[in-house]
Every structure is written in C-alpha cells, then in structure tokens.
Amino acid sequence: MEDNNVRNNINVSFKPRVKLVGTDGNAFSILGRVKNALIKAGLNDQAERFLKEATSGDYEHLLITCMKYVDVY
Numbered sequence: 001m002e003d004n005n006v007r008n009n010i011n012v013s014f015k016p017r018v019k020l021v022g023t024d025g026n027a028f029s030i031l032g033r034v035k036n037a038l039i040k041a042g043l044n045d046q047a048e049r050f051l052k053e054a055t056s057g058d059y060e061h062l063l064i065t066c067m068k069y070v071d072v073y
Contacts, residue, residue, distance in 0.1 A: 014041070016037040018071070019073055020066065021072070030062060038050060
C-alpha cells in the first residue's frame with residue numbers, strides 16, 4: 001500500500017518549522033506563515049499544493065493541512 005505522503009509528493013524527511021502556537025490565529029495569517037516557510041525552504045511546488053489543499057475546507061481542515069506540510073510548534 002502506498003503511503004499518502006509519497007502519493008502526494010510531500011517530502012516528510014524535511015518539514016520547515018513554523019511557529020503557530022501563541023500567534024495570530026486568523027486563517028489568512030496562518031496560510032501566509034506556512035506558505036512563506038515552504039517558499040523560504042525552496043519548496044515552491046509544495047507551497048502551491050498546500051494553498052490549494054488548505055483552502056479546500058474549513059478552519060479545522062486548514063490546521064490539519066498545516067501539520068501535514070510543516071512542523072508546527
């Protein structure tokens with residue numbers, strides 16, 4: 001059975017760290033922080049996939065998607 005992360009081309013060996021705890025919890029702020037961290041790490045394709053996936057659901061889906069793409073602390 002194929003791992004979801006492999007199928008989605010997410011590099012689980014390296015996830016940028018993004019501080020979300022204790023910061024602005026506004027969805028747009030979170031989207032920007034995670035997207036910028038992915039781009040800064042040179043993961044431009046993942047940044048685009050992240051935005052598409054993160055904005056396809058509700059706030060809880062956004063947070064789950066963030067944890068999928070980055071190391072949230």
